[in-house]
Amino acid sequence: MLKDYFIRRALYLIPVLIFISFMSFSLIYIAPGDPAEIMMTSPSGGYDEAAVEAFRIAHGLDQPFYIQYLNWFKGAVVGNFGYSYMSEQPVFETVLNAFKNTLTLSVLALVIALVIAIPFGVVSALKHNTVVDDACRFCALFGVSIPNFWQAYMMIILFSVILHWLPPSGFGHGTEISYMILPATVLGTGSAAVMMRMIRSSMLDVMGKEYIQTARGKGLSEKIVIIRHALKNALVPVITVIGLSIGFLLNGSVVVETIFGWSGIGNLVVDSILSHDYMMVQGSVLFVAVIFLLINFFVDLVYVWANPEIRYDRNS
Amino acid sequence: MMKFNIQKTKLSFPAITLILIVALLCAGCVETEGTEEKVLHVVFNEGPDTGGSLDPANGWTGWYVHQAGVYETLFYYDADMNLMPKLASGYKQLNDTEWEIQLREDVAFHDGTKMDADAVLFSMNRVLDPSNSRSYEYSFIKDVRKTGEYTIVIETNDVYAPLIASLVDPIMSIISPNIVDADKQPVGTGPFMFVSFEPGTSLEVVKNPDYWDGEVKVDRILIQYNKDSTARTLLIKSGDIDIARDPLQSEYSALQTNPEINAISKETLRTYFLYINGGKAPFDDFRVRQALSYAINRQEIVDTALEGVSGLPATGIFTNTMPWNANDQIESYEYNPEKALELFEEAGITKGTDGKLYYNGEPFTIEIQTYTKRAALQPSAEIIASQLEDIGITTTVTILDSAALTANAVAGTYDFSLAAWSTAPTGDPDYFLSLHYLSTGNYASKWLRYSNPQVDEWILEARTEPDEEKRAELYDKIQIQIQEDAAILPVFYANEIYALSSDVEGFVMYPNEYTIITKDIGFV
Numbered sequence: 103m104l105k106d107y108f109i110r111r112a113l114y115l116i117p118v119l120i121f122i123s124f125m126s127f128s129l130i131y132i133a134p135g136d137p138a139e140i141m142m143t144s145p146s147g148g149y150d151e152a153a154v155e156a157f158r159i160a161h162g163l164d165q166p167f168y169i170q171y172l173n174w175f176k177g178a179v180v181g182n183f184g185y186s187y188m189s190e191q192p193v194f195e196t197v198l199n200a201f202k203n204t205l206t207l208s209v210l211a212l213v214i215a216l217v218i219a220i221p222f223g224v225v226s227a228l229k230h231n232t233v234v235d236d237a238c239r240f241c242a243l244f245g246v247s248i249p250n251f252w253q254a255y256m257m258i259i260l261f262s263v264i265l266h267w268l269p270p271s272g273f274g275h276g277t278e279i280s281y282m283i284l285p286a287t288v289l290g291t292g293s294a295a296v297m298m299r300m301i302r303s304s305m306l307d308v309m310g311k312e313y314i315q316t317a318r319g320k321g322l323s324e325k326i327v328i329i330r331h332a333l334k335n336a337l338v339p340v341i342t343v344i345g346l347s348i349g350f351l352l353n354g355s356v357v358v359e360t361i362f363g364w365s366g367i368g369n370l371v372v373d374s375i376l377s378h379d380y381m382m383v384q385g386s387v388l389f390v391a392v393i394f395l396l397i398n399f400f401v402d403l404v405y406v407w408a409n410p411e412i413r414y415d416r417n418s
Numbered sequence: 419m420m421k422f423n424i425q426k427t428k429l430s431f432p433a434i435t436l437i438l439i440v441a442l443l444c445a446g447c448v449e450t451e452g453t454e455e456k457v458l459h460v461v462f463n464e465g466p467d468t469g470g471s472l473d474p475a476n477g478w479t480g481w482y483v484h485q486a487g488v489y490e491t492l493f494y495y496d497a498d499m500n501l502m503p504k505l506a507s508g509y510k511q512l513n514d515t516e517w518e519i520q521l522r523e524d525v526a527f528h529d530g531t532k533m534d535a536d537a538v539l540f541s542m543n544r545v546l547d548p549s550n551s552r553s554y555e556y557s558f559i560k561d562v563r564k565t566g567e568y569t570i571v572i573e574t575n576d577v578y579a580p581l582i583a584s585l586v587d588p589i590m591s592i593i594s595p596n597i598v599d600a601d602k603q604p605v606g607t608g609p610f611m612f613v614s615f616e617p618g619t620s621l622e623v624v625k626n627p628d629y630w631d632g633e634v635k636v637d638r639i640l641i642q643y644n645k646d647s648t649a650r651t652l653l654i655k656s657g658d659i660d661i662a663r664d665p666l667q668s669e670y671s672a673l674q675t676n677p678e679i680n681a682i683s684k685e686t687l688r689t690y691f692l693y694i695n696g697g698k699a700p701f702d703d704f705r706v707r708q709a710l711s712y713a714i715n716r717q718e719i720v721d722t723a724l725e726g727v728s729g730l731p732a733t734g735i736f737t738n739t740m741p742w743n744a745n746d747q748i749e750s751y752e753y754n755p756e757k758a759l760e761l762f763e764e765a766g767i768t769k770g771t772d773g774k775l776y777y778n779g780e781p782f783t784i785e786i787q788t789y790t791k792r793a794a795l796q797p798s799a800e801i802i803a804s805q806l807e808d809i810g811i812t813t814t815v816t817i818l819d820s821a822a823l824t825a826n827a828v829a830g831t832y833d834f835s836l837a838a839w840s841t842a843p844t845g846d847p848d849y850f851l852s853l854h855y856l857s858t859g860n861y862a863s864k865w866l867r868y869s870n871p872q873v874d875e876w877i878l879e880a881r882t883e884p885d886e887e888k889r890a891e892l893y894d895k896i897q898i899q900i901q902e903d904a905a906i907l908p909v910f911y912a913n914e915i916y917a918l919s920s921d922v923e924g925f926v927m928y929p930n931e932y933t934i935i936t937k938d939i940g941f942v
Contacts, residue, residue: 133821134818134819134821134822134825134826135819135820135821135822135824135825136821136824136825139821139824140820140821141477141551142551142552143820144478144843145464145478145481145840145931148839148850148853148860148861149860150552150554150555150860151860152554152557153551153552153553153554153555156551156554157551160549160551188467188477189466189467189470189471189476189477189479189617190471190476190601191470191471191601196470196617199617200617200618255648255649255652258649258652258656259652262652262656262658263652263655263656266656266657269656269658270649270652270653270656270658271642271644271649271652271653272619272620272642272644272653272658273616273619273620273642275614275616275620276616360644360645360646360649361644361646361648361649362649363461363619363620363642363643363644363645363646363649364619365616365617365618365619369618370618373467373618376819377467378821
């Protein structure tokens with residue numbers, strides 16, 4: 103039954119993806135500007151009319167909208183996502199490379215977010231309505247409210263310009279962790295604040311439940327009660343928030359990627375939209391959509407696993 | 419209390435934190451293991467387009483690989499904009515349409531291949547191939563052939579005076595004929611050899627030990643690309659970077675007073691100017707355009723929007739570093755609101771009782787359209803708007819993406835459009851003038867709706883004039899006439915800013931933006 107549910111869910115993804123690809127293609131097509139003209143505009147400022155026309159013909163941009171879309175679609179079905187107008191490099195390879203960079207940063211950011219959110223969320227709930235709770239809540243509110251570009255600059259000024267602990271920005275071959283700490287922290291703290299507030303309220307909810315009293319009554323230590331009984335149950339609603347956070351992290355933050363000079367998927371999407379690189383926009387939007395859908399799918403799975411109350415039977 | 423029971427191999431959060439900290443420290447250790455290598459760290463504002471081809475013949479990628487010191491061209495402009503031979507040793511014009519270029523005989527590519535006529539032919543043919551998206555720019559070339567091991571002859575279709583200058587564009591970089599993958603593994607003749615590239619973020623190059631033009635001063639260069647000017651400023655302030663291109667102009671004086679940093683600025687070939695929709699009344703009247711030019715206080719724009727450091731008030735369309743400029747002969751539109759009002763009056767634009775200007779009984783309004791890719795555009799547009807407001811014109815500023823700007827310009831739905839052009843990237847005036855002032859030019863016909871038969875004649879004549887002096891005279895005449903016609907209003911000449919760590923020496927700014935990294939950059 104569960105299997106049926108998942109197959110059904112998986113099949114639903116197909117029309118959703120087709121719809122997304124069609125929407126992104128039409129939106130970028132409707133947007134003012136001609137990709138051929140943008141591609142052929144020199145950094146010095148101008149473009150050559152003949153070159154623009156030749157580019158248009160060479161890339162099939164002279165054909166009607168639906169033909170362009172269908173041509174792209176035919177390729178995409180067999181796994182050919184085309185070549186970037188801008189760099190003439192294969193779209194799929196480029197998107198994958200950018201995604202790999204975003205993934206590295208996202209994993210670290212998520213770890214940072216959880217390391218902050220879970221202990222502080224729990225402590226905040228346990229010390230409900232005390233100074234500790236107020237302090238935690240204040241920090242969380244602060245974390246949600248500060249814009250991440252500002253936080254990024256402040257952290258660079260503190261840790262790089264004043265203390266010289268970490269490099270202010272750069273890629274460091276994508277492997278040196280010192281380059282990842284600052285961007286991952288900026289991304290992580292934003293998510294942490296949201297998660298912490300969620301964990302706190304969920305914990306408060308659970309702590310008042312009868313089974314917690316029962317567990318205590320059995321003579322279990324407070325630690326076991328909190329970790330095994332309270333936290334595990336409190337985390338169920340938090341899974342959705344974590345899932346969403348992962349989704350957003352994996353789609354890349356343009357602001358953070360720009361400031362820290364990190365070539366991730368967020369930058370790739372925005373750059374290709376600005377340059378009307380249809381092929382790259384289609385490839386990256388579709389990729390991002392698949393990731394988002396897969397994560398939602400996965401979150402649902404975890405949900406079922408974590409909470410026996412939820413069953414996706416056809417009859418229920 | 420019961421002991422905390424760690425089940426299976428679950429990692430506790432403190433453990434993960436500890437692992438991360440240790441990992442960080444280890445990363446630091448590896449990094450600081452010292453070498454005697456002289457490594458230069460550089461941050462640029464833009465690099466090869468996302469997706470990342472490094473082939474100089476691909477679009478405008480050549481600019482970036484040339485800037486990085488990997489590739490070289492046959493000719494180049496020195497820091498004073500003199501056209502000089504690089505991989506060529508000289509040239510002579512054989513007749514009206516044939517030019518002979520002699521090549522240096524002592525140059526080898528990074529892969530050891532000899533740089534000779536075959537290599538040059540190979541490189542040029544990659545650009546001239548009709549499948550190359552920029553081959554049209556070189557449609558004046560009829561044929562390129564080898565006449566000796568180190569000589570080639572270029573034949574043009576018609577007489578074409580800017581031929582040698584056209585070879586300065588980095589798309590004409592000379593690449594090794596034995597190159598395996600021009601997109602991923604560039605092989606040039608420059609002072610630096612390619613190591614690695616991460617699209618959008620970084621490029622690493624090492625010293626070419628056998629460089630033909632003398633000793634290269636640094637061993638390795640790590641180039642970062644960062645689009646954020648604040649981040650670039652913080653990079654130079656933190657000491658992690660030795661050379662930063664285009665830091666925040668508002669930090670310029672702070673950087674100058676910093677003993678560890680040298681901030682320098684120099685005029686480029688870039689002019690910021692206003693396109694005027696000459697197809698729309700009252701802008702079709704040259705007196706109105708002149709009046710508008712008099713109403714703009716260029717010095718104020720430079721002092722405020724550019725904070726006095728990023729530019730100079732413009733006279734004509736060409737900057738003072740451009741060798742063909744006639745700025746000493748043409749009359750600049752000095753700020754003069756009285757004269758502007760007189761000219762408006764002549765053109766039938768009169769002041770109403772409310773102090774506003776009226777045209778045909780309607781309030782005279784102007785919309786300035788611009789884009790944000792260059793930071794100075796928006797603040798400049800806003801100051802121009804307030805200056806026009808002062809004289810009684812209701813003015814608004816609209817920010818659009820550059821694609822929408824083009825669409826509006828072509829459709830004729832604009833008044834003013836503020837733009838920034840490097841007006842002579844190959845150092846020759848024909849390029850910009852043909853596009854903007856020749857009736858058939860793309861911008862003359864589609865943006866400005868400008869046509870002056872006299873100017874057309876001069877432009878076409880100058881293009882084919884082999885005598886440099888006579889050519890210069892023609893360009894002077896053209897510049898005087900177009901200044902009077904005021905189809906375009908030059909606003910200011912952009913300065914480029916660099917911040918250098920004080921131990922960097924041998925860094926020189928080249929006005930044409932093609933050359934940045936040279937063999938001479940080193941440490942004190």
